[in-house]
Amino acid sequence: MPARTTGAGIQGDSLVRIRILIGVAAALALALGARYVFFSGPSPDEKVDQARAKTEALVRAKDVEGLVKEVRSPDEHAAKLAVSALGDLGEAARPAVQEALSDRRPAVREKAATSFAKVAPREQAVKLADMVKKDESPDVRAAAVTGLDCMFAFQEMDAIIDAMEDPDPVVRRRASKAATKFSGVTVQYNPHASLEECRQGAQRMREYWQQNKLNTMKLLTSYYQSLYQQATAGKE
Numbered sequence: 466m467p468a469r470t471t472g473a474g475i476q477g478d479s480l481v482r483i484r485i486l487i488g489v490a491a492a493l494a495l496a497l498g499a500r501y502v503f504f505s506g507p508s509p510d511e512k513v514d515q516a517r518a519k520t521e522a523l524v525r526a527k528d529v530e531g532l533v534k535e536v537r538s539p540d541e542h543a544a545k546l547a548v549s550a551l552g553d554l555g556e557a558a559r560p561a562v563q564e565a566l567s568d569r570r571p572a573v574r575e576k577a578a579t580s581f582a583k584v585a586p587r588e589q590a591v592k593l594a595d596m597v598k599k600d601e602s603p604d605v606r607a608a609a610v611t612g613l614d615c616m617f618a619f620q621e622m623d624a625i626i627d628a629m630e631d632p633d634p635v636v637r638r639r640a641s642k643a644a645t646k647f648s649g650v651t652v653q654y655n656p657h658a659s660l661e662e663c664r665q666g667a668q669r670m671r672e673y674w675q676q677n678k679l680n681t682m683k684l685l686t687s688y689y690q691s692l693y694q695q696a697t698a699g700k701e
Contacts, residue, residue, distance in 0.1 A: 516543040524550045533561045536573070544568070545576045552580025559584040566592060571602035578605060582612035587689075590618030597624050597640075603633035610636060614643040617692075619685045622647055622674055629654065629667035637663055644670050647685060648677070 516535075520543070523531040532554075535547035548565045551558040562584055565577035578593060585592070593616070596609035610628050613621050625647070628640035637656035645651050650673055654666030674681070 516540065516546055519543070520546040520550050523547070524553065527554060527557075529554060529558050529561060532558070533564075536561065536565050536568070541570055541572060544570065544573045548573055548576045548580055552583040555584060563592065566596065571600075571605050574600065574602065574605045575608045578608040578612045582615045585616070587616050587618055587620075590616045590621050593618070594621040594624035597628050597636075603631070603636055606631060606633065607636045607639055610639040610643060614639070614646065617685075617689055619647040619682060619689075622678075626667055626671050626674060629656070629670060630660070630664045632660065641666075644674075648674055648681060 520532070520535065523535070529551070532547045532551050536544050536551070538544050538547075544565075548562060548568075551562050551565075558580075562577055562580045565573055566581060568574050568577065574596070578596060581593060590613055593609040593612045597606050597613070600606050600609065606628065610625065612618075613625060622644065625640050625643045629637055629644060631637050631640065634657050641654055641656050648670065650670075652666055652669040652673065654663065654670070656663065658666075
């Protein structure tokens with residue numbers, strides 16, 4: 466009987482120890498979980514919201530230098546927001562936007578191309594034309610073509626027509642839209658057709674442009690000047 470009592474006591478002690486260990490383990494798990502929650506940093510959504518709020522504050526303050534720092538940030542999302550915002554700050558932001566055209570990140574260059582069309586004079590559209598010809602990213606090339614369209618950069622028509630032969634159909638579609646706008650004619654062309662068919666369509670546009678370039682550019686220049694004068698008068 467005494468032996469049985471001792472055995473039962475030992476068994477009871479073991480159960481108590483196991484419960485204590487389980488309790489300690491649970492407490493540690495909770496502590497580690499709390500540490501992760503409170504010290505792991507903001508979630509991706511929170512980081513996006515913080516970047517947006519910071520950009521909006523810099524825009525309200527018209528802080529070009531602050532936005533430039535954000536453009537150079539390793540945070541790509543913050544950089545894209547900042548370079549897009551610079552496009553709304555006018556001529557003062559042009560050097561910073563121009564710098565971003567050479568950013569190593571395609572997504573930032575894409576936003577920079579859009580912003581450059583807003584802050585740069587039409588005479589500097591050649592910078593976007595170079596991107597249309599040389600940038601390795603189809604998204605950047607497409608944005609640059611749209612920028613040429615928005616800048617009314619008909620003097621870069623050769624680059625636009627060449628883009629009708631781009632390997633990417635989005636670039637081709639935007640180039641076709643701009644070429645039709647500036648030339649005033651529609652040629653047989655489907656940007657989603659085979660590349661060979663697109664080349665044939667681009668050649669038709671190229672031939673028309675070469676034959677009618679001088680007269681068309683005179684008309685476009687006159688039209689652009691009238692628009693510019695109207696816009697200037699509206700600001701006064």
